[in-house]
Amino acid sequence: MLTPAFTRADYEAAADEIRRRTPRAPKIGIILGSGLGPLADSVENAVAISYRDIPNWPQAPHGGHVQGHKGQLVIGSFEGQDVVMMQGRLHFYEGYNMHQVTFPVRLMRVLGVDTLVVTNAAGGLNENFKAGDLMLITDHINLLGQMGNNGLIGPNDDSFGDRFPIFTQAYDKKLRNKAIEIAQREGITLRQGVYIALSGPAFETPAEIRMFRMWGADAVGMSTVPEVVVARHAGMRVLGVSSITNEAIDNQDSTKDVSHQEVLDVGAKIVPNLVKIIRGVIREFPE
Numbered sequence: 001m002l003t004p005a006f007t008r009a010d011y012e013a014a015a016d017e018i019r020r021r022t023p024r025a026p027k028i029g030i031i032l033g034s035g036l037g038p039l040a041d042s043v044e045n046a047v048a049i050s051y052r053d054i055p056n057w058p059q060a061p062h063g064g065h066v067q068g069h070k071g072q073l074v075i076g077s078f079e080g081q082d083v084v085m086m087q088g089r090l091h092f093y094e095g096y097n098m099h100q101v102t103f104p105v106r107l108m109r110v111l112g113v114d115t116l117v118v119t120n121a122a123g124g125l126n127e128n129f130k131a132g133d134l135m136l137i138t139d140h141i142n143l144l145g146q147m148g149n150n151g152l153i154g155p156n157d158d159s160f161g162d163r164f165p166i167f168t169q170a171y172d173k174k175l176r177n178k179a180i181e182i183a184q185r186e187g188i189t190l191r192q193g194v195y196i197a198l199s200g201p202a203f204e205t206p207a208e209i210r211m212f213r214m215w216g217a218d219a220v221g222m223s224t225v226p227e228v229v230v231a232r233h234a235g236m237r238v239l240g241v242s243s244i245t246n247e248a249i250d251n252q253d254s255t256k257d258v259s260h261q262e263v264l265d266v267g268a269k270i271v272p273n274l275v276k277i278i279r280g281v282i283r284e285f286p287e
């Protein structure tokens with residue numbers, strides 16, 4: 001069993017500190033992935049709160065820090081709506097347990113957030129995808145969770161959701177349709193597909209890449225799904241967009257290679273299009 005789990009009071013204490021610093025009551029939470037942090041610069045009248053200053057926020061197991069992740073909540077106005085953005089997320093591969101990885105999502109829920117927008121950098125498995133594409137997440141394969149690393153393992157907190165939450169429609173259809181509509185209007189290519197979540201930090205082998213393709217996955221990454229699981233458990237609507245920062249390598253004799261720097265560089269170039277889509281969805285938010 002995963003211990004220690006946080007109690008409702010732990011999330012409440014963190015929420016109290018945030019409420020002390022801003023009168024805003026965001027209903028929309030946005031998690032920014034590798035290289036996508038600059039999206040937070042678009043938030044108006046922003047209050048930034050370092051993760052270090054939030055009670056019970058999980059401390060890095062080794063004081064570490066992943067390049068490209070800043071480590072603060074940014075709360076402010078975005079397209080006329082109050083939002084809370086996470087500039088930098090917690091990853092399982094850093095050594096956090098799944099309750100810690102998903103702490104911010106429950107904190108957002110306690111703050112009143114009912115819609116979660118998740119973004120990430122991902123490798124493209126689908127052979128039609130190119131580095132620099134955006135992919136709307138239609139569904140996921142929770143390899144991490146199915147292998148026993150699921151943030152809902154342990155005693156169920158009924159105040160958030162049911163013991164056995166349903167995942168048939170993990171990614172909200174109205175939000176997906178709105179994202180597609182915005183992308184079409186803006187002339188942005190928006191791919192659609194299934195995201196498979198792995199632990200990392202090792203990138204995949206070519207044999208794994210070929211296997212994930214056969215399983216029906218279109219993009220591969222090391223985040224997002226843990227947060228989506230806890231968000232859906234708590235009844236939040238979810239929109240997910242992946243930046244395809246590299247094409248996954250499916251041949252052990254390939255001369256190409258993947259690098260974290262490439263992920264950050266390509267991620268940064270995709271930001272303007274991602275901003276347009278997220279802005280549009282929030283501006284024309286479907287009820």
Ligand code: HPA
Pocket residue numbers: 121122123124203204220221222245246247248258263
């Ligand atoms: N694999 C896993 N995670 C990733 C990748 C990848 O190729 N690119 C960006 N995040």
